[in-house]
Structure formats: structure tokens, C-alpha cells
Amino acid sequence: MSNSLAVAAATTGLRWILERSLTGAEPGAVSGATVTTLRPQALAKLLTGDDPPAGLNVFCYRITPNHSGALNDLPTRRPDGSLAARPAAALDLHYLITGYGQDAALDDQRLLARAVLGLAVTPSLTRPVIEAALAAYRDQDGLDFLDHVDLAEQPDLVKFAPASLTLEELSKVWGIFGTAYLPSLTYTATMVVLEAQVSARTALPVRARYVGVGPLAPPRLVAVDPEDATVPLCVGSRLLLTGSGLRGEAAGARTLVELGAAEVVPASVAPDRVVVEVPDGVGVGAQLVRVLHRKPPGAGGAPSRVVARSAALPVLVRPRVSIDPDGPGGVLRLRVVPAIRPGQPATVSLNRLSGGSSGAPAWLSYDVPPAAPGTPPRDVVELPAGAVGAGRWLIRIEVAGAESVPSLVGETYGAPAVSR
Template identity: 30%
Template sequence: MSSALAIASVTQVLKDLLNNGIIDRDVSGATGVDVAVTSFPPDRVPTSGTDEKSQLNLFMYMVSQNQGWRNQNFPSMNANGDRITNPYLALDLHYLLSAYSPFELHQEILLGYAMQLLFENPVLPREAIRKSLTSPVGGFTGGTLPPNLRSLSTSGLADQLEMIKIVPEVLNTEEISKLWTAFQTNYRPTTAYRVTVVLIESEKSTKTALPVKQRNLYVQPFKTPVINDIQSQSAPGQPVVENQKILKGYTLIIDGEQLDADVVHINIDDLVIIPNKTDVTDTRISFVLPANLPAGIHEITVSHPALMGSPPAQHKGITSAPATFALCPVITALISISGIVHSGGRLSADLKLKVSPIADPDQTIFLILNQYFPGGTGSATALSYSFKAQLIELSSPPVPTASILVHISGVVPGKYLARIQIDGAESPLHTDANGKYNTPLITLV
């Protein structure tokens, strides 16, 4: 593959091609003067007085990216950011071929021979490139590279993947005028060519995987699990009640379609649960919630890892669309009520409560109080309050805990039904024989 020396190598090969063509066709004999081939910028070619000579000048005025190759081998990094390929820098070189001479019609003669030569050689043969860049002997019919250009022999241009092609380009008078105005020199008869494509490859080290020793092909049906509903069961043998709050220790019931597979995983947030095979059918999966799962809203998916390899190993397979469920907290104990202050018929205090399951330090916790009247009387005028809570057992780094502290203020003394809300998941209230809420109760006096 070509190195960064390929651009200069192309110009050198084209110069050799033109120079040998002039010699083979005896252009010097046809014009009666010696003819040279150069590759200088036009402003460095003498164009006045006795300094002007009969010559062809090949000037590369622009380089552009090749549209056909610009997206090959992309991307060149793996997921870890390691370079795995060296993409080609694919370039098109744009040349102006100009003819100079102080003699009448010699410019036209030179340009005619040069255009015929490039027309007859639209592709540069690899062997011709190799000979032209060989040092010290090179060129289509022999010649030498000057000492300051000997490094071109290492460009690798002759061995690149694509061969070098010469394509005529059409420039209108306005484009030519702009170019020669930028050169700030006298205009001479000119034609344009595009040389394509030069493939320059980086020499940076790449990370290459070991060769594949054996190929295993696996064909599996496109079977995507679907979660339709999530319910809960308070204990084995108890009914599955729709819209029942999900509490710690409950059995979670997932109803859906195409849930069964050779391997079934339940993913709750970042936790992976493998249910018992006997608890999995194509339409239902049941499993006991992990004891360390914190209260709050959780995302759940069903995945079917694929077994591949020898011996078989689990690979990422098909996963259902995510669903959510709320694991509700429960107030297990009122630890203490302290710091009671009465003012204007209202009170302030600090309440310490114990909840289950544990709460994470970054969760939002509220205590909700609803005034309680025995028998349900006076409910129309019942007072309601909510207070933000915080964890008691703070540590560094913070860890989940079951104890919370709530500071309440401006509360009318009395009995209140208490609920804990963690990230939107509320603790349940219990009812009496008449279906009226009666616990858990907190008495504030």
C-alpha cells in the first residue's frame, strides 16, 4: 500500500512518461530545439525574454478526496477504542499540463504530443511505475532519480490495490482564468487531468484478533418475548390478585407471550434473575422477588440468551421490551416520636420510622399523613400532610438503610393514617371489617 510519498511519486511517474514520450516521438527533431519536462508552479517557469524555453510543465494544483473510497473500512476502532484497521486516505490528484516556448506554434506542437501520449496511456502499468521510481536506474526507458528524490522508490505506489488512471478534465474559461490569476503569471496553453486514485495507508499499529480455528453456524427462530401484564402473589397458594400492591417477599407474576426458551433470564434494572424452569411457561413466569431489592419503581425485561460455542456459552440474545413495576415499602415500626413542640394549637416533632425493604440514599422519600376518625366519620374535613424524609444511618459512602427520619411541623394533634412513599411507590393501608382504613396509625399529641 502507498505511503505519504505516493503523491510526489505520481508526479514523478507522469514526468517520466511525458519525457520518454517526447524522446520516443523525436519531438525535439520536429521542433528543432531541446524540450524539457518540469513540475514547477507556473509562476516559477520563465515566460519572458531569452529565459523562456520550450518545455512542458505538469503542475498539481489541487488534491481532493476520492468519493468511491472515502467511506471504506469505517469505522476503524473497536468498542474499547483500539485501532483495528488503518483506513485508506483515498485521493484524486488534479493537474494542469501547460506548454511553453518562445517560438511560434511550438506550444501547440508540444501540447498536442503530450495530450496524445496521455490519451494512449490512460492507466499507469505497475511495472512502469516500479521502473520509474527505481533508484539509481529508473524511467520507462531508463534514467535516474536525483539524490534528493531517492526516497520515492519506497512509496509503494506500484503495489497499491488500485491502478493509477489518468482522466481528462474539462475546465471552462472562467475556471482557467481564476487559476492563472491566482498564479500571478502569464497564461500559456493549458489542459487539465485528474489522476485517480492514490491510496495512502497509515502505518500505525492495529489490534488484530487471532485467526478463527472453527466456525459454528446457528439458526434460531425469531421468537421475541412479550410482557403483557405484571401481577403479584402474596404467598404460595394465595390467589393472584389484579392491581395488588407488590411487597417484599411476594411472588412476581409475568404474563405475556413467547416467554419460554432454553435459557430464560429476568432482568430487573442491573440485576439478573434465573427463574426455576418449572415456573416458566410460554405465557407465564413466576419468581420470588430478591430480598435486597430496594423499594421504588423498577424496570424489568425478559431475555433469551443464546447458547453458542464448544462448550456452549451464553451470548446476548433476544430481549423483550421493558416494563415497569412498583415495589412498595411497608412501615414496620414507629421507633420514636421526639422533640414535640406545641404552638398555636399545632405541633412539630421528629419521627423515626423503620421501613421494609431498605431505601437507597439517592431515593426520594415522603411521609404522608391523613387524619383518622374512628368509624370513618368526619372524613370530609380530614386533614392531610406530606413531609420529606431522610435516612438516619448516614455513612460514607452512603449505603441503603431501613431507618428514616421525618421532621413534621404545623400538624393538628390527633390520630393519622401513615404512608411512606419512595420514588412514587406507596406503602399500603389496611382496613377493618367494614372496609375502612384503620392502620398503620400514628398518634400525635
């Protein structure tokens, strides 16, 4: 794995291989030839005049994903979105190597032949090649970034292979540049692997391995309903989970219910049904429910672990609101269970049941701003004195999209209510 300088480092390594090919032992060296890394448009300007210089030009004209390398990358994120490993990207680099010089002396052809031989002798960027290339160019203007290159640490070598383009493909490539064609070679560098420089939370190493025997089929959860369908699902209510294989059959495995972020011990367990009470620690709103089979800690410090889990089903946990004694100055105090967590929006709605002057509003609504992150949950909401007019008012609260359900008084909703 390499940092984001690996693409430029691969170009620098290719440039060094070509520089060495110009000074090889083959006969017919081109005097004064160099290797440049110019765009074809800039190279065309360099070659204007009656005495153009001679050399090879390296230009990375295309970068594409290496699909084989991308498949080797393990999933980098957990289900909650946190990083499990550093994200990586595998790339192929496509190069255009152009020869130029005196046409009469056939400089371009002599130089391209040397380039082919040089890449046949050194077809990959080994650690010595990369280190030699960095040492050769790091002192040049604008190349001080080479001090931070770590391409030599990449486990897989970057390899150069000739790429064959048809005449039509070659004409399209040069057509994009908008310059006259020059004799060229195309090579592909496979592959450069870039790794993001971010921190990932890794799991602790495995201390010991244990072999156990358990049922092959995981618990199957079919439905999750309130045990009493006439009562809204709130903290303290009981849930009825139905399905199959819900009771842990593996030796020593306990059946637990995961409700939101909490693991709850059920009130009763059978193979096809589990009853569990919603604890106070569960938040308001949509929560996921699943059945877990967890083995307790074993001998020798073996940790507790989940050996089977069911699919998750959603339930809506509603808030419950009650009326506290008024605060100082007639402040209306409402107690909310469970407490409103930081960042959760809330809205208090009041419906007039009776009283009040004619023309007064029959419905009021007050938004409760979310608490700042890091503050403790709030179980009391205060409405300022005078916010509620004369009369008797039915009170409801909505937290994170879940609304409390009022109680019936006779045949109509009448509680909780406050009189003013």
C-alpha cells in the same frame, strides 16, 4: 493501499510518462525540452528573459476525496472505539500540465500535443511504470523519499483522464496563481488510496461454520427496574427486566444478562420477565443492561456464541458505604462496596446529626483523589484523624457520579453514622 507518499509518487509517475513523450518517434521534437514540477508562480519567474527554456510543467493544484472509493472502505472501528481495520482515504488528484518555450516556434503547442499522446499511450500507473519512474528520479536531490514509496502495491491502478474546464473555471484557476495564463491541459488521476500505518486488532480466523435454527425476532427489553423499588440499586440488589422474547427459544441457548462488562446468570427467567442479582464485579455508576441468548460450546471445538441480544437500557448502580473500626491514630475508615476502581473520583460527605459546639460547620466534604491506572481497586477510604469534629455525623459517598443512599432511622436518615 499505499502509504502517505502515494500522492507524490503519482506525480512522479506522471512526470516520467511526460518525459518519455518528449522523446517519442513523432516528428517535430522540441530540442532540450524537460519536465518540471514547479508552482505556476515559480514557472513564471523561470520564463522571464528573451530566451526562455522549453518544456512541460506538472502541478497538482487540487486534491479531492473520491466518494466511490470511500464507500468501499468497511467500518474501521468497533463500538468501543478500538480499531478493527486500518483507516484508509481515497483521493483524486487534479493536475495542471503547462507547456512553455519559444512562442515563435510554437513550442508550447507541440509539447502539449506530445503530452496528450503520451497519456493516451500510458493512461495508468502500472507496476513497471512506477518502478521505472522511481528508478529514474530517486537519485535526484530531495527525492530520496522515493525509496519508501509503495504505490506499486496498490491493487487498483491510478488512471489519468483528461478533465474539461470551462473558460470561467480556467480563469479562476489561473487567477488563484496570480500569474499570466499559459497554454495548459487538466488531467484527473483516479484514485490514490492512502492507508494509515497503525496496528489493528483482528479477529481469529473461523475454524468451522455451523448452521442453526432460531427465532427471527431478538429479545425485546422494555424496562429495567429494581425488584424492590424502596431499596437503592447496589451490589446484591435484584433487578427486574421486563419485555418479550426474553427466554432463549433456540435449541440449547441460555439466557444471560449483560450488566456492564459482566455476563450474569439470572435468578429466574420467563418469556416476559427476568430477575437478576447485581454481582460484586459490576462497577459503580451508569451501566448498560441487555439480555443475551448464548449457545454453549458445540462439538468439534465450536466456541460459545451469542445468537441474539436485546437493545441496551441504562441503570445506575450506587455505592454502599459502611464504617470500619478506626485505624491507627484515630483514622476514620470507610468501607465501600463495590470497590473504587482506578481513575474513578470519589467524594465523602458528612452531615452533622447532633452534638458539636455552636458555630461549628454542619456539613463537611472530602475529595478522594483517583487511584493511578494499574493499581488494584480500593474498598477502604481513610479520613485523617481530626478531619471530623465532635458530634454524630451521617456519612455518604459519591463515586463516579453515583451517590450512596443513607438508611432511615425512624422517619429521618440516620445511618451509616459515626460519633466523635
